Amino acid sequence: MSDENIKFWAEMSSRYDSVIDDIFGGNIRPKILEKLNEEEDMGKLIELGCGTGYFTKTLANKSESITSTDISEEMLEIAKERLKECNEIKFHVMDFQDCKFDDGTFDTVFMGLVLLFADDPLEALKESRRILKSEGAIIIADPDISFLSFYGMLKFRFRALLKYRRVPSTGHLLNQKKIVDMLDKTGFEVVKKEIIQDESNPYSISANYIKAKISK
């Protein structure tokens, strides 16, 4: 991850929560939370790119232990403040493309709105697989703009430019097929794939919710 992108997330941190809901539509992250609440015990969990910790408390409630990580110290500071009552959460500054954990450490990897920002998403998935136990699972919630109409796409680009001011250079346009293909190539077997949409807002961005286990 380049210094320029680390700086981008640092500058974004204080306005991140309002910006992301403006760009995606305010119902998408709550809908992802609902899906996470349907998950069974996720064991020893690592959250990659936790940002300001929007998903972290729900993940903590659903796991035996949780480590939440991000490349940006500024993002992590906001997450720590938001979750100061939750002493059990361990926070680490870490690039998810170079995880500071041994092979086979975790039962679950969670990546929320993050895979698209990897320098190389395929390599990031390989790294996730490395730190998972042999029975482990990965859950990816990632935006998918392919459902937007032409006009919706124009509005999205305009909102992104206006709110993000510039887009991180690592931004990839991932869709369900691309993510499933990458999971297949990196030794995972998809067990759940859903599209999360906000029917009440035609300009809202959809999200893929994909769960995969390590292939036997």
Ligand SMILES: C[S@@+](CC[C@H](N)C(=O)[O-])C[C@H]1O[C@@H](n2cnc3c(N)ncnc32)[C@H](O)[C@@H]1O
């Ligand atoms: C779009 S935000 C998502 C934050 C949070 N998961 C959420 O959904 O609200 C992307 C986050 O990924 C982090 N990030 C980007 N590239 C990263 C990398 N290579 N390693 C770790 N974190 C990274 C950014 O700092 C930012 O906090």
